[in-house]
Amino acid sequence: MADSRSKKRLLAVTVVLLAIIGYMIFSSTASSIAHHKSVGEVISDPSLIGKPVKVGGMIADDSVVRDGNTATFKIFDKDGQLTVVYTGQIPKQFGGGIEAIVEGKLVSKDRVESTRMMTKCPSKYKKGVREGTK
Amino acid sequence: MRNVGSFALIVTIVISLYTAYSFYVGNKVRKGEKQQKAGNDGIIWQFASVTIASLVLFVAFITDDFSFGYVADHSTPQMSIFYKIAAFWAGHEGSLLLWLWMLTGFTALLAFLNRKNDRLTNIALYISNYIQLFFLITLLTATNPFRAVELGVPLTGVGLNPLLMHWAMVLHPPTLFMGYAGLTIPFAFAIAALMDRNASSDWVNRAHKWTLFAWFFLTIGIFLGALWAYVVLGWGGYWAWDPVENASILPWFVATALLHTFTMYRRRGGMKLWAVSLASLSFVMCILATFITRSGLLADVSVHSFPELKKDLTILFGGLMLVVGGLTAYLISIRSKEFETQEFFSDFLSKHFTYYLNNIALVAFTLIIAGATVIPPLFKKSLGVEFYNRLAEPLGILYLLLITICPYLGWKKTEGNNLLKQLAFPAGVAAIAAIPLYLEWGSNLIGFITMVVAVFSMTAILELFYLRARARAKSRGVGFASGLFSIFRFSRSQAGGYISHLGMAIMIFGIAGSMLYVQDIPASIRPQPGEAVWASNYEFKLKEFRQTTRPGQQVNHVVFEMRDRNDGYKLIREIAPKMVYHEVQRRQVLEAAIHYEPLRDIFVVFNGVDKQDNLLLNIKINPLISFVWIGSFILIFGSIIVMWPKAVAVTQEETAGAESGKKPARRRKGALAGAE
Numbered sequence: 076m077a078d079s080r081s082k083k084r085l086l087a088v089t090v091v092l093l094a095i096i097g098y099m100i101f102s103s104t105a106s107s108i109a110h111h112k113s114v115g116e117v118i119s120d121p122s123l124i125g126k127p128v129k130v131g132g133m134i135a136d137d138s139v140v141r142d143g144n145t146a147t148f149k150i151f152d153k154d155g156q157l158t159v160v161y162t163g164q165i166p167k168q169f170g171g172g173i174e175a176i177v178e179g180k181l182v183s184k185d186r187v188e189s190t191r192m193m194t195k196c197p198s199k200y201k202k203g204v205r206e207g208t209k
Numbered sequence: 210m211r212n213v214g215s216f217a218l219i220v221t222i223v224i225s226l227y228t229a230y231s232f233y234v235g236n237k238v239r240k241g242e243k244q245q246k247a248g249n250d251g252i253i254w255q256f257a258s259v260t261i262a263s264l265v266l267f268v269a270f271i272t273d274d275f276s277f278g279y280v281a282d283h284s285t286p287q288m289s290i291f292y293k294i295a296a297f298w299a300g301h302e303g304s305l306l307l308w309l310w311m312l313t314g315f316t317a318l319l320a321f322l323n324r325k326n327d328r329l330t331n332i333a334l335y336i337s338n339y340i341q342l343f344f345l346i347t348l349l350t351a352t353n354p355f356r357a358v359e360l361g362v363p364l365t366g367v368g369l370n371p372l373l374m375h376w377a378m379v380l381h382p383p384t385l386f387m388g389y390a391g392l393t394i395p396f397a398f399a400i401a402a403l404m405d406r407n408a409s410s411d412w413v414n415r416a417h418k419w420t421l422f423a424w425f426f427l428t429i430g431i432f433l434g435a436l437w438a439y440v441v442l443g444w445g446g447y448w449a450w451d452p453v454e455n456a457s458i459l460p461w462f463v464a465t466a467l468l469h470t471f472t473m474y475r476r477r478g479g480m481k482l483w484a485v486s487l488a489s490l491s492f493v494m495c496i497l498a499t500f501i502t503r504s505g506l507l508a509d510v511s512v513h514s515f516p517e518l519k520k521d522l523t524i525l526f527g528g529l530m531l532v533v534g535g536l537t538a539y540l541i542s543i544r545s546k547e548f549e550t551q552e553f554f555s556d557f558l559s560k561h562f563t564y565y566l567n568n569i570a571l572v573a574f575t576l577i578i579a580g581a582t583v584i585p586p587l588f589k590k591s592l593g594v595e596f597y598n599r600l601a602e603p604l605g606i607l608y609l610l611l612i613t614i615c616p617y618l619g620w621k622k623t624e625g626n627n628l629l630k631q632l633a634f635p636a637g638v639a640a641i642a643a644i645p646l647y648l649e650w651g652s653n654l655i656g657f658i659t660m661v662v663a664v665f666s667m668t669a670i671l672e673l674f675y676l677r678a679r680a681r682a683k684s685r686g687v688g689f690a691s692g693l694f695s696i697f698r699f700s701r702s703q704a705g706g707y708i709s710h711l712g713m714a715i716m717i718f719g720i721a722g723s724m725l726y727v728q729d730i731p732a733s734i735r736p737q738p739g740e741a742v743w744a745s746n747y748e749f750k751l752k753e754f755r756q757t758t759r760p761g762q763q764v765n766h767v768v769f770e771m772r773d774r775n776d777g778y779k780l781i782r783e784i785a786p787k788m789v790y791h792e793v794q795r796r797q798v799l800e801a802a803i804h805y806e807p808l809r810d811i812f813v814v815f816n817g818v819d820k821q822d823n824l825l826l827n828i829k830i831n832p833l834i835s836f837v838w839i840g841s842f843i844l845i846f847g848s849i850i851v852m853w854p855k856a857v858a859v860t861q862e863e864t865a866g867a868e869s870g871k872k873p874a875r876r877r878k879g880a881l882a883g884a885e
Contacts, residue, residue, distance in 0.1 A: 081555045085562075089569060096573055099600055107596035111589045129591065141819040144731040144827075164729065164827050165816055167442060168372070170796030178593070 109178060115154025118185050129178045130187065132156070134194075136171030150175055157185040159192075166194040210265055211277055214355035217262035218345055221313075224254050225342045232335035236328075245331045249320040252334055255341060256317035263310045266303060266354055270296055275366050278358040279303060285368030295379040296369055298386070301503035301522070302354035307383060308499065309344040311390035312337065315419070319394065329412055332401035333394070340393055343529055351521040371798070377437040385430035385457055389495035391423025392460060395467065396533075399488035403540040408547045410475045413484065417471050418852065420488075424464045425848045431457050432841045440803070445727060445812055445831040448720075450597040455582045456498040459575050463491035466571035472702065473564050477620055478551030482541060483568055485548065489537035490572070493530050497579065500526040556622040563615040570608055598724075602655050606662050609717055612710050613666040616673055616703075634672055639665035656725035663718035670711045677703075702851045709847030712840045719836025728830040733823040744828040748772045749813065752783065754824065763790040767815045767824060771804065786815040786826075810834050 109129040117123060117130050132150030139148040146161045159177050166175075179189030228251030235244030266277070270293045275281040283296040283303075297303045316337045323330045348354065372378075395416035402412035434457060439447040448454060467487040473480040500522070541548070554561040577600065581592045613635075617628055642664045643657075650657050674693065682692030697704045734740040734751060741750040749769040757764045768785040772778040787800040797817065804811040809832040816825040 081553060084557075085554050085565065088557075092566075092569065093573070096577075096600075096604070099603075100577060103596050103599040104592065107593040107599070108585065108590050109593055111586075111591065141817050141825060143733055143819060143823075143825070164814065164829075165799070167799050168796065169799070173796055 113154065114150060114152040114157055117181060117187075118155045118157055121184065123181050124183060126181060127179070128181050128187065129176065130157070131174060131176040134169075134171050134173050134175050138171065139169075150177070155185075157187060159187050159189055161189045161192055163190050163192070166192060168194050210269060210274060211355040211357065214262045214265035214269075215349070215353065217258045217265065218349055218355075221255050221258045221262070222342065222345045222349070224251050224258065225338055225345060227251050228255065228338045229335065229342065232331060232338065236331055236335060242326055245326055248331065248334060248338075249323055249326075252313075252320040252338065253317045255338075256313040259306075259310050259313045262355075263306060266297060266306065267294065270294060273366070275364070276358055276362045277354075278356045279354045281358045281363055281366040283367065283369060285366045288368060288374075291379065292369055292374055295373075298382045299369060299373070301519075302348070302352045302356075304382060304386065304499070304503055305344060305348055305352055306354050308386050308390055309341060309348065311383075311386055312344070312393055313341060315390060315394055316341070327415075329398060329401050329405060329407065329415060332404055333397035333412075333415070336397040336400045337393055340397070343525075347522070347525050351519065351525055372441060375437055375441050377433045378441070381430055381433040381437060384426050384433060385498075388423045388425075388427030388430055388464075389460065389499060391419055391426060392464060392491045392495050394419040395423075395488045396492035399485040400536070400540065403485055403537075403544050403548070406544060406547050408481055408544075410478075413471050413474050416488065417468075417475075420464060420468055420471065421848055421852050424461070424468060425845065425852065427457070427461045427464060428841070428845050428848065431461060432838075432845070436838070439834070445723070445810065445829050445834070447723075447834075447837070450594050452582045453502050455578050456501040459498055459579055460491050460494040462571045462575045462578075463487055463494050466568045467491050469564055469567055473561075477561075479553070479561065480564065480568070481548040481550055482545065485541060486537065487568070487572075489533060490575075493533055494575065494579070496526055496530050496533070497583075500530075501582065552621070558618060558623040558625060558628065560615060560618045560620045563611060563618060566611055567615070570604070570611065574604070602659070605717060605720075606655075606659055609659075609662055609666050609714060612713060613669045616707060616710070617669070631672070631676065632669060635665050635668035638668040650722070650726065653725045656721045659721035659725075660718055663714050663721070666714035667711060667718075670707055670714065673707055674704075697850065701853055705847045705850030705852075707847070708850055709844050712842070712844030712847055714840070715836050715843060716840025719833045719838075719840055722833025723831050723837055726832050730828040730830070732826045732828065733819065734826065736818075736822055736824050742826060742828065743774065744811070745830055746773060746775045747781070747811070748774050748778060749784070749826075749828070751824075761792050763792060764788070765790070765815065767826075769813065784813055786813045788815050788817060807835060808833060 109127060112120075112123070112128050112130045114130060114132040117128055130150070132152045135149040135151055135156060139146060144162055146165055147158065148161070149156050149158055151157075159175075159179075161177065161179075169175075174195040176193050176195070177187060177189040178191040179187045182188050228248050231244045231248035231251060235241030235246075235248055238244075266279070268274075269277045269280045270284050271290060273280070273284065273286045273293075275284075279300060279302045280296075283299040284293050288296070298307050316334055319330060320334055323334075398412040398416040398419075402408065434454065435447040438449070438454075439445065467484065470480045470484045470487055474484045503522070552561070554565060556562070578597070581596060585591050614628075614632070617623070617631055639661050643661045646660050646664070647657060650660055674696070677696050678689055678693035680692070681687075681695050682689050685692070685695070687695075728745075730742075730744045732742040732744075734742060736751075736754050738751055738753060741748050743749075749771055752768040752770050753766075755766050755768070757766065765788045766785050767787075768783055771781045771784045773781055782804065784802045784804055786802040789798045789800060790796075791798065799814055799816065801812045801814045804813070809830055812827075812829040812831065814827040814829070816827055819825055
């Protein structure tokens with residue numbers, strides 16, 4: 076029943092739309108992709124200095140120092156530790172023994188400046204907030 | 210007791226196999242009523258035995274039976290009974306059992322109501338029975354809720370995460386699972402129609418209510434999740450494109466597309482292949498969503514979550530998605546002739562085109578979000594919030610325009626001048642509103658544009674009600690009020706649909722405000738009474754800083770007097786954010802204090818103390834958030850109107866019109882001049 080002319084017009088519009096969306100995806104992917112690294116990978120790879128990283132590790136006990144809107148603390152995993160200088164709202168659950176994932180720039184071999192952080196649930200609840208909730 | 214639970218599941222498998230056999234034989238032969246009857250009974254018996262299994266687990270939670278490994282992992286005797294019940298669905302084992310229980314409940318209802326031994330229903334039950342079988346096998350092999358505790362029987366379990374102890378978080382998972390399990394039914398009917406070569410709207414008529422029902426629960430579930438995040442977790446954040454949030458929105462998008470496609474299918478005989486594909490895709494997305502949230506895959510978009518990935522669940526769920534996708538593709542390929550559309554798109558200014566665009570848009574959103582959530586973590590990467598926002602901002606505006614204009618169009622074509630005349634009023638309102646909106650919200654261009662478009666959209670939808678009511682009043686020779694009433698009485702799916710669109714427009718207005726204009730005001734003050742912080746028109750004057758103790762916890766209260774600077778420093782209220790320090794775990798939990806206003810919410814967070822003993826504060830102002838909640842209510846209310854049983858007389862009138870082919874076109878044209 077479909078006449079072929081309408082079909083072609085519809086197809087053409089679809090292709091154009093998808094091409095525009097495709098271009099939007101392509102152009103926003105490059106700038107918002109973050110590379111996940113472990114603490115060990117970050118401190119052992121000097122080529123990462125000056126680059127954006129997303130790194131997760133356990134917050135070291137009693138390492139948190141607050142100064143105004145900035146919190147400085149250490150995160151570690153089995154391969155080492157690094158210092159995080161975080162500026163912004165600290166997450167609801169925070170403190171030693173909590174797993175934190177920080178996004179930011181590696182400014183020196185073992186120092187990350189971050190403006191975005193999320194914390195996982197305390198390890199006591201081993202299932203974690205994510206798996207445990209939704 | 211654990212054995213009773215496992216045994217009930219094994220019995221269910223046996224009944225399920227018997228059901229499959231009965232339906233297989235009964236649906237094949239001509240006189241298979243007896244076997245079909247047996248199949249229907251089998252479905253009901255499965256519900257009974259899964260109910261027993263679920264009750265066993267409920268009782269285990271209520272009685273603190275820590276010989277259940279699952280109970281020990283998620284409950285503890287100190288929790289209130291409310292949260293003990295909620296712990297049922299705190300992990301994948303209980304969640305999948307709940308999924309199955311709801312699904313068996315739905316199919317049992319379908320079987321119970323199947324008095325006439327309806328052929329499509331029998332095939333649909335045959336299909337859903339396989340899904341039930343899949344869940345039964347998954348539960349017994351990969352994720353048994355009745356497993357034993359690992360080492361001896363502990364005296365106390367681990368308990369729920371305190372953050373989850375909130376009423377919205379208790380209701381959120383089961384509501385979503387109602388939606389997921391509910392969307393199995395339209396999928397089963399779509400496959401049934403394909404298998405039976407029945408391209409009439411029979412299957413749509415049977416599946417429509419189920420789809421609406423599932424959509425209703427999905428919407429509420431997503432709403433509850435956002436509300437919880439807003440109040441408990443995010444201090445004003447309610448949507449962060451987190452993988453679990455993304456997972457819940459995927460089936461919602463596809464189900465929304467499916468509901469609209471059903472309208473096209475029923476009224477115009479169009480988009481038939483779309484309908485069966487979307488029914489299948491929505492089910493696949495439910496499986497994907499369950500998988501994302503329950504398998505440990507990308508549990509935290511963190512490198513650390515990968516070792517936790519449950520391989521067996523991955524294989525089972527991945528396999529199911531592939532089988533469903535493959536089966537649908539195969540059936541569609543061999544039935545594409547029968548399911549060819551009866552009325553095809555011919556003009557861009559038509560509902561045919563906008564419905565098509567709607568499907569393209571919603572499926573594109575679904576695939577983008579699914580891809581962006583699942584694919585990058587496989588390469589140890591992830592896409593940030595910016596990625597989603599950059600796409601969502603322009604596409605959201607365009608989508609809102611689409612759903613606003615669509616109802617004004619005729620099915621096949623629209624008279625351009627007439628359309629412009631009708632849209633002139635909302636455009637004028639939006640243009641006038643743009644001036645104050647610009648003065649208040651002009652600082653962010655995309656936010657400002659969104660708000661103007663939302664005003665256009667709200668006005669256009671209200672005008673639509675006005676035009677429809679006037680046309681009805683005229684044609685029936687009654688007053689305007691009874692015309693309006695008759696829309697709600699006799700055209701429920703239209704009225705409810707428009708109401709939902711209105712909800713969307715209001716919600717998007719709120720989203721623009723509460724996402725793009727949030728103010729963060731960090732401050733630090735000396736810990737002396739009388740010290741003050743200013744934010745917006747308020748002064749927060751420190752009244753006292755005190756510590757109290759609860760067992761194992763130290764609570765720091767910072768009490769402020771909140772005064773209005775524009776009103777002679779009048780005392781509004783006391784506001785007291787808290788920081789709770791858990792001594793054993795040596796960690797802090799922040800509890801914000803929230804001041805709610807009609808047009809904005811103000812969060813006061815106490816972040817701790819710095820080296821110089823200054824109190825660190827953060828004051829957050831979230832504008833227009835109430836529009837998000839009100840919009841959501843209206844959206845949900847719209848679906849209730851559609852679900853409400855229809856008045857019979859008009860149903861017949863409409864079906865008669867739709868089937869006679871030529872008549873509706875003429876009727877539409879007549880209506881076009883008046884209301885459309």
